[in-house]
Amino acid sequence: MSDAANQTNEVLYTIADHVATITLNAPERMNTISGPMLNDLARLLTESNEDKNVRVVILTGKGRAFCAGLDLRKERDGNGLSAASSPTTINLRNTPPTVLQAMDKPTICAVNGGAAGYGMDTALGCDIRIMAESSKLAAAFVKRGVVPESGGTWLLPRMLGWAKASELIFTGRTLSARECLEWGLANEVVPDAELMSRATAIAREIAANAPLAVQASKRMMRMGLNENFHDHVHHVYLQLLPLFKTQDMAEGMKAFMEKREPKFEGR
Numbered sequence: 001m002s003d004a005a006n007q008t009n010e011v012l013y014t015i016a017d018h019v020a021t022i023t024l025n026a027p028e029r030m031n032t033i034s035g036p037m038l039n040d041l042a043r044l045l046t047e048s049n050e051d052k053n054v055r056v057v058i059l060t061g062k063g064r065a066f067c068a069g070l071d072l073r074k075e076r077d078g079n080g081l082s083a084a085s086s087p088t089t090i091n092l093r094n095t096p097p098t099v100l101q102a103m104d105k106p107t108i109c110a111v112n113g114g115a116a117g118y119g120m121d122t123a124l125g126c127d128i129r130i131m132a133e134s135s136k137l138a139a140a141f142v143k144r145g146v147v148p149e150s151g152g153t154w155l156l157p158r159m160l161g162w163a164k165a166s167e168l169i170f171t172g173r174t175l176s177a178r179e180c181l182e183w184g185l186a187n188e189v190v191p192d193a194e195l196m197s198r199a200t201a202i203a204r205e206i207a208a209n210a211p212l213a214v215q216a217s218k219r220m221m222r223m224g225l226n227e228n229f230h231d232h233v234h235h236v237y238l239q240l241l242p243l244f245k246t247q248d249m250a251e252g253m254k255a256f257m258e259k260r261e262p263k264f265e266g267r
Helices: 003-007 035-050 072-077 096-102 118-124 152-160 162-171 177-183 192-207 211-224 229-244 247-257
Strands: 011-016 019-024 056-061 065-067 107-111 114-116 128-132 136-138 174-176 188-190
Touching: 011 035, 019 035, 019 192, 035 056, 035 096, 056 065, 056 118, 056 192, 065 118, 096 118, 107 118, 107 192, 114 118, 118 136, 118 152, 128 177, 128 192, 136 177, 152 162, 174 177, 177 188, 188 192, 211 229, 211 247, 229 247
Parallel strands: 019 056, 056 107, 065 114, 107 128, 114 136, 128 188
Antiparallel strands: 011 019, 136 174
16 A cells, blocks of 8 residues: 555555456445545646556546545635635646546446446546446436536537437436446446446556557547548657657567567566
8 A cells, every 4th residue: 555545544545457446435424525525636637647556547436426526615714625626716737536546547436336427427527437337427417506516518429419418417317337327437347246346357458558659549549539530640740750669569479489478567
């Protein structure tokens, strides 16, 4: 466990086999987001992205919920999301949705229970979602008089298309894990007891690949969202040139010729 894990009790952080696991740890309040949890989560996401030993990040929650949104009681007490802002501005540069979008390391959300509001947007901000059978995504924003405040209005039209995103956001509907799979919001649905083992298996499968190439692929995918095809293939080629010079590429080619599994070192 890293030193960072010893500095907080609302977010846990462990690393094993090049996989960092970040766990929201306030089950007594269904992992609703407080100011300290928000800051800890953003800091640990940033730390995992900068740690060369980490190749994949799993985000999950402890207890029966992944994250039930913002902690409204903390907001009333002055220790919520608004605690990190001035009376007229909110600093969004280092919040979890912004950090997730900028991360080069692949992220997997192991959705262990309900993900509502801020929790839903955070789950959607991860690259891959593995959902427990009992979990659900609740787009309850308009039912509370707010908008998807942490990325949902950007993510959902891209993930679902305009019509389905409109249906989900405008109705404020809750989707079961199986419905999420049907809508394309989940990669897999597994029995509750198998959630972390399955998420870890996928993380290790990714971590076994050349990490620089995986991270470059994610950067190119992210850039491609806002580029035309001609510009994108040009940027891909520029990204490919430095990869040709890496030890990992030489190892990958050598392992292929020798018919063995490669051993990548991230350099």
